[in-house]
Amino acid sequence: MSWNTFGRVLRFTTWGESHGPALGAVVDGCPPGLLLDEGAIQPFLDARKPGQSKFTTQRKEADLVRILSGVFEGPDGQQQTTGTPISLMIENTDQRSKDYSEIAKTYRPGHADYSYDAKYGFRDYRGGGRSSARETAARVAAGAVARLVLPEVQIIAYVAEIGGDAADAANFDAAEIAGNPFWCPDAAAAKRWAALVDDARKAGSSLGAVVECVATGVPAGWGAPVYAKLDADLAAAMMGINAVKGVEIGDGFGAARLTGEQNADPMRPGEDVPEFAANHAGGIAGGISTGQPVVVRVAFKPTSSILTPVETVDRDGNAAEVRTKGRHDPCVGIRGTPVVEAMMALVLADHKLLHRAQCG
Amino acid sequence: MSWNTFGRVLRFTTWGESHGPALGAVVDGCPPGLLLDEGAIQPFLDARKPGQSKFTTQRKEADLVRILSGVFEGPDGQQQTTGTPISLMIENTDQRSKDYSEIAKTYRPGHADYSYDAKYGFRDYRGGGRSSARETAARVAAGAVARLVLPEVQIIAYVAEIGGDAADAANFDAAEIAGNPFWCPDAAAAKRWAALVDDARKAGSSLGAVVECVATGVPAGWGAPVYAKLDADLAAAMMGINAVKGVEIGDGFGAARLTGEQNADPMRPGEDVPEFAANHAGGIAGGISTGQPVVVRVAFKPTSSILTPVETVDRDGNAAEVRTKGRHDPCVGIRGTPVVEAMMALVLADHKLLHRAQCG
Amino acid sequence: MSWNTFGRVLRFTTWGESHGPALGAVVDGCPPGLLLDEGAIQPFLDARKPGQSKFTTQRKEADLVRILSGVFEGPDGQQQTTGTPISLMIENTDQRSKDYSEIAKTYRPGHADYSYDAKYGFRDYRGGGRSSARETAARVAAGAVARLVLPEVQIIAYVAEIGGDAADAANFDAAEIAGNPFWCPDAAAAKRWAALVDDARKAGSSLGAVVECVATGVPAGWGAPVYAKLDADLAAAMMGINAVKGVEIGDGFGAARLTGEQNADPMRPGEDVPEFAANHAGGIAGGISTGQPVVVRVAFKPTSSILTPVETVDRDGNAAEVRTKGRHDPCVGIRGTPVVEAMMALVLADHKLLHRAQCG
């Protein structure tokens, strides 16, 4: 079925296709009285938007957001949320009118062409239609609203690894992240990645990536056991991003190789709250935040849009071949980074409100 | 908040604490006319139940399920589902009346003691209360009902790795899985693990594990883009199991280290449906099943219940120390295996019905 | 489909059939720290239970509730809610083993026999199965939990009319309500109704009723526009009670016959909040409470279980006739009164928490 709403209390619904007239999100349940105008959203869309460097797709989209409802005059002539649904719209402008006849009839392996057809009987094939990563612009816009609900929380996402080449945690420099086209916290790695991604781009190949996201300032107590655990909701949020194939909380798969002694997070008396000597758990125990940083790792596969011909079938079941010419992202994990941040914000904001509902 | 319901159309709600009188599940939305009695559920509970070997906790629970509603006389004197909610109850029998004073006042690091207290202000500390893995018995019972909805699907889960020692895929033998106490598909690995886990048990230590689950027979077309994608729902389902810290679909994090060429899943003409030359995607593209086997990998951390003393604090914030004496699971991933299977069944059954709702 | 959960934040799920072993409710999302034991629920079940007078069905059910989860030791040796799901169970004891062969094969007009069969292909016909009003015992138990969430609110329901004979508002005496077998606030009317209902009972006939419910102490601001309005949720809650065919808020259908001037609720300065000169609106404007008493009126049809033979068909489509011998309620509105109260409590408690989620 189609299910385009996410969240339990702070809910958002997105709509729109890659090459339709527009796409958007409706954010519902947002508390009233938060300062919100387009200027509070646009920077996050700018961070995600294509064509920013030669390392991302050359599709040109202004990705200008418009707020159509849910805000009104606030203090000092500023605009604030009213508590009613916030409708956000982004018009598509660069729907290049190319010939889609090939993709219309032939399934691109690794894309959702075949599965959408199998489900719905047909599909909007222009640029992937609803399955296009362009939909994530709506999440990023919604995520900007969610951030307003979380003034106490700092969220930062960065690329930790591209094509198997990992940034060095010892070189971690938060200030570096926005300073290179890879959201890389390690200047040396960024330099290596420039060559790596450029080679892939020139060869019409593509690379996978791992993105990490850390939220600090999350108090202990957020999370809704047992079927809306904070980590379960984060897993769904991240796994639902286009091209994502894996999610870890804290040490993740690494924890499966540790002993109980190695994986322990000893606690010590702290000032207001206990201190933790380690954070293998990634800030979540029993599905509830512990007050430690919430840490998520997300695996992006390499995009299936490559220049090398791949065997496939057409809609009639005949053998065919497909190769992707033209603009595409050589490493979708890069542009996925602001989306990971947005989803972290959306999940945390929802859980903050959920916690307040039950526990006051 | 508390959120104890899972699913969208086939929904189940669980309740109960580790040391309360009973625990259970209410399964709602199940189609009518499916043959169901206790005998269809009990074998799955038996697979999960404790005390089966020296490699799992020695708590003795019969884990007998009772169906309290939702079934009625069917053909040939058999009992069948009526379409109304199915209430399943399992009584707790071995709630050993030990002294809980230590755990009542002192937080066990790695457990949910501190986070539950931070959330609710206090907690039922007997055996972890609601945060105990005992709750998963209710999921396994619900999962047995979900299986009835999926006669076309075969689901099998097995342990792929314990303490970093992986089973060899070349030795994979499905018949072996139920033949050793580890759900291990590789007889040689099972032998090694016996020593490994026994050592851990004797040392009062614990080990992590990786569980794999494969569902075959899932037709192309199940999944609900974009916020109830099949992979996203599986990620939530698995990450919500006690002690799970990571989830992968198909190649998962491995895909992040591949190129687009290596990660391709070429398609070829098949008899009824296309054949896939590979299944890096784990049977899901764009959140919708492709007709290939659905493959999930799940990382279980080592349990935090160890004999080695760990630093902690008490409820008053004073320094303390905790060590776990008595019965516990040296490798919770083992008993987690039937739970992974159950969650796979529950997610697939829900998506089968969701698909039918929209697409007939 | 089957959909046995009600509520958005404070949710409850009921299960069970009229003649199964038991029925129950799972209440989820309840705040922690509320004093709760069986004694807080039983009086409400006693008010609803059958066999209390000759004016209700003579089925004898103890309707003893058992709390199976969600509570733990609180202050002073009392039991309190933990924030986890509260499982409530009521065992059926008087499932008279009568011969159901007639009802099994023949549809009782006005009952849900035919519609259940049309939906599910068959049904548990014993006493109406899931469609029996016995299910409302679970709502009443859940409602008792909801009341704990609403210490500031007083809820009272009473029968305003039986068989077209209305109680006189001028004789309204709250103390009288529990003093007669009709929940009638007018002693004179109660006397008349005794004769009226007794005549119906002896004749094997049945009578409709109108129940009113008033909640005072609800602050202004509860309600979730625009598709979970307080009045819309109350309408669903009440219309979903067995035998209910109409719901009014405030003046209801009477308001449709007034002019704007007559229907006005003028406001005047009050101490803390404005005073209202009238309450035609029944305490709700725009789906949000105004601080005035919330007033609901509910129409119960006469039960279809009557001694007079009624034309019908059997499962094979042949003409048949049905008449109801044995125990039944001559006026189901009477026993519906505690159910109306319970649903009012459940809706208000849910909206209190919903309001807190968004507006702090």
Add this chain to the structure above:
Amino acid sequence: MSWNTFGRVLRFTTWGESHGPALGAVVDGCPPGLLLDEGAIQPFLDARKPGQSKFTTQRKEADLVRILSGVFEGPDGQQQTTGTPISLMIENTDQRSKDYSEIAKTYRPGHADYSYDAKYGFRDYRGGGRSSARETAARVAAGAVARLVLPEVQIIAYVAEIGGDAADAANFDAAEIAGNPFWCPDAAAAKRWAALVDDARKAGSSLGAVVECVATGVPAGWGAPVYAKLDADLAAAMMGINAVKGVEIGDGFGAARLTGEQNADPMRPGEDVPEFAANHAGGIAGGISTGQPVVVRVAFKPTSSILTPVETVDRDGNAAEVRTKGRHDPCVGIRGTPVVEAMMALVLADHKLLHRAQCG
């Protein structure tokens, strides 16, 4: 809280304020392959739109709908639904820039001014903001999509009563309904109402109304017991329409005054399905459709916008007075009629899909 989504499988979310730039709906879960373009929606909006006669508000709105997503090329050059969310937008054009200072500071009794302020701390007061009946345009647009899901069902709503003057059922003429400005099925009543409403309009007064809606062609078996009963969902849908204060199914409150014998709906053998000798039940038994026409009656209060001054308070709690000059609807029930039809379609379509999910 804010909760702007309705439905379980076929869900829609609306957004927008009376005097914002636009309003709209996102319809999710719609089956693929249904022919849909703006032309399939516009006639229903035209039926609802203001300024059609002197008997409705003189605000001029073109109410042109635009489909922004969820449709794509279908057969014969027509456009069809894809199964992805359908975004519908209607721009506001006649937001008369009048002086809102009075309404901004003074609560209009009977409107949602006070309750919105009590909830959110402030409100968009222009024309009622989100609480304006203008929001119902979005429902009507969504309802047009729902109708596509229900080719087997015919839905018709009409005004049965204005200001206490009822149309005569004996004069019922379906062809008459769209032939007068009152959706009145009785030509004689329409004539009387013209005078009645005109008098009210000239006097700056307002009148209540009762709207009836009948859906024929609904097969037996739709409905989701016990907390999403068809009648309960209809009650919520109707009670949530602006100015509605009462809802009846079938005989409604009238049934409360009947005996069981009078209220019986005897069944007789029919061709494919049984025939019913009467339909007191309004086509629903036990929350499930019986195959008889589904009949709903809805009470609209007179609008509170009247010329006569009404006592009130301002935001500072001081005594004030309010009277409504300028354009308004003398009888909001008239324009509510297409909204009742739309909500009937939306509830039925949702239940058709829900039924299909569980029962195939």
